[in-house]
Amino acid sequence: xxxxxxxxxxxxxxxxxxxxxxxxxxxxxxxxxxxxxxxxxxxxxxxxxxxxxxxxxxxxxxxxxxxxxxxxxxxxxxxxxxxxxxxxxxxxxxxxxxxxxxxxxxxxxxxxxxxxxxxxxxxxxxxxxxxxxxxxxxxxxxxxxxxxxxxxxxxxxxxxxxxxxxxxxxxxxxxxxxxxxxxxxxxxxxxxxxxxxxxxxxxxxxxxxxxxxxxxxxxxxxxxxxxxxxxxxxxxxxxxxxxxxxxxxxxxxxxxxxxxxxxxxxxxxxxxxxxxxxxxxxxxxxxxxxxxxxxxxxxxxxxxxxxxxxxxxxxxxxxxxxxxxxxxxxxxxxxxxxxxxxxxxxxxxxxxxxxxxxxxxxxxxxxxxxxxxxxxxxxxxxxxxxxxxxxxxxxxxxxxxxxxxxxxxxxxxxxxxxxxxxxxxxxxxxxxxxxxx
Numbered sequence: 374x375x376x377x378x379x380x381x382x383x384x385x386x387x388x389x390x391x392x393x394x395x396x397x398x399x400x401x402x403x404x405x406x407x408x409x410x411x412x413x414x415x416x417x418x419x420x421x422x423x424x425x426x427x428x429x430x431x432x433x434x435x436x437x438x439x440x441x442x443x444x445x446x447x448x449x450x451x452x453x454x455x456x457x458x459x460x461x462x463x464x465x466x467x468x469x470x471x472x473x474x475x476x477x478x479x480x481x482x483x484x485x486x487x488x489x490x491x492x493x494x495x496x497x498x499x500x501x502x503x504x505x506x507x508x509x510x511x512x513x514x515x516x517x518x519x520x521x522x523x524x525x526x527x528x529x530x531x532x533x534x535x536x537x538x539x540x541x542x543x544x545x546x547x548x549x550x551x552x553x554x555x556x557x558x559x560x561x562x563x564x565x566x567x568x569x570x571x572x573x574x575x576x577x578x579x580x581x582x583x584x585x586x587x588x589x590x591x592x593x594x595x596x597x598x599x600x601x602x603x604x605x606x607x608x609x610x611x612x613x614x615x616x617x618x619x620x621x622x623x624x625x626x627x628x629x630x631x632x633x634x635x636x637x638x639x640x641x642x643x644x645x646x647x648x649x650x651x652x653x654x655x656x657x658x659x660x661x662x663x664x665x666x667x668x669x670x671x672x673x674x675x676x677x678x679x680x681x682x683x684x685x686x687x688x689x690x691x692x693x694x695x696x697x698x699x700x701x702x703x704x705x706x707x708x709x710x711x712x713x714x715x716x717x718x719x720x721x722x723x724x725x726x727x728x729x730x731x732x733x734x735x736x737x738x739x740x741x742x743x744x745x746x747x748x749x750x751x752x753x754x755x756x757x758x759x760x761x762x763x764x765x766x767x768x769x770x771x772x773x774x775x776x777x778x779x780x781x782x783x784x785x786x787x788x789x790x791x792x793x794x795x796x797x798x799x800x801x802x803x804x805x806x807x808x809x810x
Contacts, residue, residue, distance in 0.1 A: 381794045385611060388623045388793055389601035392613045396504040396596045398438035398462040398644045399520050401619055405626060405642065406432060409442050412630050423667055430634070433664065436644065436654035437506060437518075438462055441664050442629065443639035451674040454681025455637040455665070456804050457769065458628065459656070459759050460621035460688065461646035464614070465489035465782045467496060467553065469503065469593040474567045475554055482554040483528070483568055485595065489647030493547040495784040496595075500526035501555055505593035507572055512584035519582075521575050526598045528555035555595060597784050609710060609790055616778055616786040618646070621687035624776075624793050628800035638804045639664070646688075646759050656759035662767055676768070683809045684771040685733070685800065686724065686760030689788070690714035690747045692777035705748040707777040710789030712743035713796040716758070716773040724760035729772035732809070736802045742795045745777065 395401035406416070409432045417423055417433040425431065425445050432442035439462065443455075466488050473483035487493070504522040511517050530553050535541050547553065560566065569588045576582050601613035625640050632638060641664075645655035652658055669675040693706030707714045715730050716723040737744045749755040764771040776796055779787040803809075 381791060384627065384794045384797065385603075385790055387627070388620065389611065389613065391623050392601040392615055392619055395462075395615065395619050396502070396522055397506075397520075397592075397594050399506050399592070400504060400522065401462045401615075401622065402434055402438050402440045402642070403520060405440050405442075405622065406434060408626060408630070414442055419663070425668065428634070435660050436652075438644040439642060439654035439660055441639060441641040441660065442626075443664065443668065444629075444634045444637065445668060446635060446637040449637055449668070451669055451677040452681050453637075454678055454683065454809060455639055455668070456806070456809060457638070457682060457684040458625040458640040458800055458804075459661075459684055459686045459763055460625050460640075460642050461618045461644065461656070461759055462622065462642045463489070463644050463647050464617055464619070465491035465647050466594040466596065467491070467555075469505075469568070469591065469595070471590065476560060479560050480556050481558045481560055481566060481568075482556050484554060487549050487553075488594065490782050492780075492783045493549065493553060495780075496553060497530050497532045499530070499784060500598045501528040501530070501595045502526055502598050503528065503593055503595055505591060507576060507591040507593070508589045509573075509576060510586040510589060511582065512586050514584075516589070519576060519580050521572070521579055521593075523575055524598075527571075528557050528595060530555050599785065603790060604787065605790075611788050611790050611793070612785055614785055616776075616788050617689040617781050618687070620689065620776055620778075620788060620793055621796075624797040625687055625800060627797050628804055632801055632804035635805070636807070637668070639668075641763075643759055650759060650762050656762040657766065659766075661763060665767065679768045681809075682769045683729065683732070683803075684724075684760070684763055684767075684769050685803060686758050686763065686771055686773045687796065687800070688716075688758040688760075688773065688775045689778040689781060689786075690716055690745075690775040691781060692779050692788075694779055700750070700753075702748050702750050705746055707745040707747050709777055709779070709787070710791040711777070712737070712745055713774050713792060713799060714745045714747045714777050716747050716775060718749065718755050720755070721761050722755040722757040723773040724758075724764045724771035725773050726770075729770055733772055733774060733799065733803075736806065737799045740798045740802050742799050747777075 467485040470484040475482040650656040760773040
């Protein structure tokens with residue numbers, strides 16, 4: 374028993390470190406690439422010809438915020454297919470607008486745009502920072518791009534004091550255009566400081582660049598600087614930003630790293646799931662299909678491989694909230710620390726069917742992991758994942774699963790500390806399974 378507890382503890386410590394480092398989708402992909410490189414995976418350039426070797430392990434990045442890693446096994450047989458794991462790198466956040474500067478009441482604020490279906494109220498009164506990718510011109514050189522992370526709290530969205538809004542606890546809504554502009558700094562005298570000047574300073578300090586002519590553009594988001602932590606008298610829970618869906622990414626990644634690599638396997642982490650996946654790097658784009666075609670070697674081999682393959686799409690599931698249990702279907706309310714959840718929707722918002730669900734249940738039973746099921750209330754609209762989109766794009770049989778989570782799409786979410794490791798165990802059993810047909 375102590376051995377299992379130690380394994381779970383070690384797994385969760387790694388998970389929380391990964392969550393803390395992955396402050397934007399770009400940083401998440403950077404962290405994944407570092408872990409893969411240390412494990413012997415070789416980076417590939419999509420513009421170059423690929424020479425894949427039996428037993429080889431590879432990874433490829435597209436757009437800086439989507440990544441795929443794969444092993445072709447000792448020998449690739451198209452008809453036997455590929456074991457695939459999928460997740461997404463993005464989370465609902467506040468994104469910095471292109472011309473963000475707002476100077477009011479002696480303060481520098483920045484305009485933000487809501488990315489995805491974020492819960493806005495939890496963003497107030499938090500210590501916030503900024504991270505992402507910046508494009509700039511270096512003196513005498515071509516266009517450059519770097520990742521930046523201010524790391525320290527540099528922004529804050531203060532609530533309006535209750536003395537100025539006595540009805541706040543009963544009837545306060547959030548206007549996303551005017552109510553959530555973060556404060557960055559106090560302007561003194563005739564200060565001409567603006568946001569791009571701050572970016573230039575950060576680039577120079579973080580990357581030791583001394584000859585930046587001009588900051589051109591950026592993909593930047595705000596994030597909560599509070600680190601991931603255990604919660605509960607016996608550390609039964611994990612609280613963190615971006616559990617949806619970096620928790621799934623980490624479980625998938627560890628499953629691949631500790632698999633036996635005997636059979637062809639692939640993981641893919643797409644950006645832009647939270648906004649519909651319709652991009653060149655999203656699940657509705659060609660990224661996954663392009664890789665599978667190059668692994669297969671021909672169109673016919675790709676089709677044969679797709680029909681022998683299976684994708685497990687991993688994305689967090691709605692745990693039953695003890696204060697709002699009526700929001701769940703009474704027979705389908707997953708609980709924290711009771712195991713991974715199979716997500717089902719008759720209207721194909723999830724890609725699960727009886728055969729793919731049955732396989733997952735069998736795998737979970739083989740490693741003694743409990744399984745739960747989530748179905749949305751029939752009178753409520755169901756969300757979706759990369760599962761149905763990837764299935765439609767590739768023709769690969771798919772199921773949707775995830776770890777039960779509370780506070781989904783909040784700036785800080787809660788999951789059970791046992792569930793991520795349980796999900797990892799089932800995913801590893803899947804990758805090591807001899808026959809997935």
